[in-house]
Amino acid sequence: MSEFFKPKTVKECIDLLDQYGSKAMIVNGGTDAVEKINTGKAQPEAVILMTEMKELKKITVKDGAVHVGGAVTYLQMLKNAEIKKNQGMMIAVGAIGSPPVRVMATPAGNVGTAAPSADCTTMLMGSDAKIHVVSKKEGERVIPIDKFFVKTYVNVLKPEDLITEVEFPAMQPGMGSGYVRLTRRKVQDIGKVLVSATIEVKRGRCTKAVIGLGALNATAVRAYSVEEALVGLSRKEAQEFCRSGLPKEAGLRPSRYTHYKEITTPVALERAVMMAWDQAEGKVK
Template sequence: MSDVVVARSLDEAREALASQPDATVLAGGTDLMVEINRGLRRPRHVVGVAQVPDLRRWSVADNRVVVGAGVTYTEMMTTALADAAPALAQAARTVGSPPIRNAGTLGGNLGTASPAGDTLPVLAALNAEIVVVGPDGERRMGLNDFVVGVKRTSLRPGELIVAAELDRPRGRQEFLKIGPRNAMVISMAGLALVADHDARTVRCALGAVAAGIPRAREAEAWVAERIDWENGASVDDAVADEFGSRVAAAASPIDDHRSTAAYRRHAVAVLATRALKRAFAPGGNRDA
């Protein structure tokens, strides 16, 4: 039987984890309870953080968005967060059913660290800085330093995910994914694309097609030089198609029970082409 501590403040959560550094952190439980019910996990110590107000907070500034680890998918979709980080809202809409979206959290998606986690490509494309606290104080790191493998993070014993801090660039954001049906499905391939009109750059991150969450940096640099930033920031079909092919080259997919590697690579190319066209469609700019 597990020893369960229900923290009601960030200090209580930190104290509980300091006394039991190997404890499992429980937020919405949408991933953890599946593993427990299947007999894959039997945590001896659990620290519940769903009632910690500090983790449920979020804020929006001109160029930065801070999302607490306890913010749910529903909140990402239905609050002003949806305007400040539209790709995050798009990703949240694809997660499970309404009960899952009401319970599941950003911190839970980060902590699970699955390559198919829907919010993770968005965080990568928005240059997220992950904030954690633990016995040695606060640490901040980029997503690639936080997610170090399939369902593996760089969290140290006793550390807790507190928030993700995201860029808020001026430009359209897109999240797209593909699965065997339109809803309540684990991604076979996913992609987030962010246009930054001030920096004149495009950022593109991939999900479910590698061990981590890669950025298609060569494709990003290539396409940024071919966008007509001066005259409405437009792209033609040939550029969009080539961009898709270059993004697909950044993927390293595998064959598994959900898809073949070849299909995943093809899907990434299609998603990238589609996302770029949407991001630079007429009227796609966000006001500064």
């Protein structure tokens, strides 16, 4: 038998996590957590709900960064004026599950689950995001997203850790983002190839690039080799480079989709980068 708790503050929540440790389970939107409970993969003694922690339900902009609270839902994100400026984020979040799933599901839950094919996680990877975590013993920590995942469905969090927010740079003039997902069906499908890009363009040349890849390696990954190569290139040169081959960070695992992923990832990369480029040059509202 399990009990449930609805802490009203972060302090109350981390006290509970400290008390129950691995016997506790945080349930945020429930999309992944309830399935784990129902299939017996998780049998928590204490279910800790995020629903009452008002301090984690806000999206704020501070010092040039967007801070998305740990209990913010995708629906909230899609209606937020600051998120709407981020083209790639809107596409990624709008592609998750279906409208009823997005009412409850959260980005904090998405990174917490650590699925390699998670849309929001992949976009956050391509946004240079940081995950804010707190626990009673260790206090507050900020973990860059490319240091957050260990392997498929495993991240660096300990049982007593709580994700309090996800942070990523706010969009500025000259900056653009893009997101491309290749799936078998238009909606409600897990992507086979996910590519996210955030780039900065000055006088027709790329000055900074952040690229995320999902559904290829064991976790979502940063494609540093692509990022380095894109800096200094013109639009046409960047397009040609993206098409030139599979990024080495893709780390494809053997599966029946391996060949498909090999030939489509460069195309998806090109599309994501060009989408971001267009926004950076003001061609997208």
